[in-house]
Amino acid sequence: MNRPAWLANPWKPNPWFESVAVARERARKRLPAPVFGALVAGSERGQSLAGNQDAFRLIEFAPHVAGHQADRSMATRFLGQDISLPVIISPTGVQAVHPDGEVAVARAAASRGTIMGLSNFASKPVEEVAAANDRTFFQMYWTGDRDVMIQRMQRAHDAGAKALIATLDWSFSMGRDWGSPEIPEKVDLRTMIRMAPKVITKPGWLYEFGRSGKIPDLTAPNLAKPGEAKGPTFFGAYYEWMTTPPPSWNDVAWMRDTWAQISGKPFMIKGVCRIDDAKQAVDIGADAISVSNHGGNNLDGTPAPIRCLGPIADAVGHQLEIALDGGITRGSDVVKALALGARTVMIGRAYLWGLAANGEAGVGNVLDILRSGIDSALLGLGLKSIDQLTPDTVEIPDGFHRRLGVPV
Template sequence: MKIENPWKPNPWFESVAVAQERARRRLPKPVYGALVAGSERGQSAADNQAAFAELGVSPHVAGNPPERSLATRVLGQEVALPVLISPTGVQAVHPDGEVAVARAAANRGTLMGLSNFASKPVEDVVAANPRTLFQMYWTGDRDVMVERMERAKAAGVIGLIATTDWSFSVGRDWGSPEIPEKLDLKARLRNAPHVVRRPRWAWQFARAGVPDLTAPNLARRGEEPPTAAPGGETPAKPAHGPAPTFFGAYYEWMTTPPPQWEDIAWMRQQWAQLGGGPFLLKGVSRVDDALRAVDAGVDAISVSNHGGNNLDGTPAAIRVLKPVADAVGGQVDVLLDGGIRRGSDVVKALALGARAVMIGRAYLWGLGANGQAGVENVLDILRMGIDSSLLGMGVADVRDLTPDDIVVPDGFHRSLGVPAATLVDASA
């Protein structure tokens, strides 16, 4: 008979906060520090979470629905719950990285977002979750960007995410963790004091083979194969060239002029010509930007301040959601990305106009705490929280939520960039 060890910690956790604490204890300090992120004083990153606490709900005590539906349709896809995986960069918290996250999302019936700064190739991630959205920054020239779109489409992604809101305002009052360009001997010795304090994490990566910090999805297409050898066989053309380092990819982004609205329209057009499916613009905070995005032909927008990694002082995403959703929600899918830590947060976002939410740090805490199972754990926590919120509020379907279900304090919403003509019409 097998006897369970009573001192072995339970791998299951009951909240995202517990997942974060387990990830903090398990990850080397620089790795954890990179996840906490937030630019400058971290004002926007903190407000993303704090703003949800200002919102209340209106419960019923009887007549509540015995069954609730959490399923919805977003970006042309049926999902089991209104929570999608937001793309995040190199996921060095676990050796399986984005592949583990993709599997978890597939197992819970939702969509995977993959960054082009990811640590795993798009082909591997799509194999783990066929319902993957590929995210691109505006980096490189147009030929390079088309090449990346073609690769993503060939891999089988179902849609494209264009992220254009990441600014250069990244200085942190508490200091930024060092990210080595290459994990050579010098870098490993320098980081050894942090790594030896986290032996389980180190052993897990050692078994998998310690990778360099590269961005495989930014690798250029392979060179043409050489001419046929005397034997008549032509060597196979490599699918892609060497992957740039994370800093090489970052340098390409820094040296690319920022996109204009005609560039967004061009990206949408190129993706459509490839038959690539829905096109989502991520990072919208202003009403005028949302309106311009619709004019550019996008299918969806994500209201987001890049997890507080954009300009510090940008209002929390949930504060700017309703004005944006009121302006364009009838024309495109509106999502919210930023500060989601519990199911009630999801419910509040849906009530204020979001079709679904995207999560970032929440699933990274789960990945750091317990790999794929940890990500599934986080999605289960959010599912249970959504369901219990619907039960208490007397709402049978997530699609039935309205602003009347939420208690909103005066002055909560931030209406940024509202066109003057709209203000005049509203006051008439």
């Protein structure tokens, strides 16, 4: 009997997993402890991180036993892009869990017909990522002066970005109860020697980087100044954010208007939890918002986004498009979010675990798992399309919704 190809090399990962939970466990086994810790840690006590997933358990389905639809569709359109399933890649920072990083993620998303969100703190340049996926959205924080931000917007547009995502909810909350993972400023010989005891126990991860001829890159090339080959380190980028005054709504409106002048393409605000903020997003002309609490990695104690989604969708869902970002690990989670008013969902940790577990194929595996789960939920509910999902599709317990910032 022929052995599977992956058994020929004990350091090559098993090429398939059946759930996002298994991908997470594979990532834990494969990555050095500090690297894995950076993927799973929430802020402070982790209340929001845990709540993001736990809230989905409270929403229930009422399945049918007959009259199921033989053909079911989950295709949709988000910010002018046709996608084959209502799941898009949320922008996350330096993806040094795999040598190909964001390029591998972009390829996997393209092969599954969906959108790639690229952080300006990414480890790969926007030009490479947009070339790998022609549905790339570029994400920016409010950092640097306006001339710097204009230069970054222009670069993203020139690379082919189809939309701009402004992330406004980041406060970089520290003080994790379990301790923050060690993130070196740069990977040089001294760093490699110091961290060798933590890394040497993960030969598969070392082998992957050794085979590629690369070392983990902790710089942010999309923050590089014109003419510079390298961007700042993670800590350099953090310093720029720390020394930039936080934006007002007038500043956000300037960002939206400037992007419109440069590109004429959609503008999205990420990190909305309150109804009044959602209405402000409408007022400044945003095309979309994501209801998000930064994956529980920001202000701890913020309600799960799925709890905030319904009231926000009721207030502004007819005026702009809405994505739900936070706690998605199953296709049934996606269906619940769509039933409460989201056009699509954004995933973060789930695809990073897939990337760590098996590179580009692992990210594709995660998207396939979610696609299968969405299809199963539609089948059980007797629906032929995600367009038929409404709040009446699900059972919501009393007191579930959080109506933050209800205008007086």
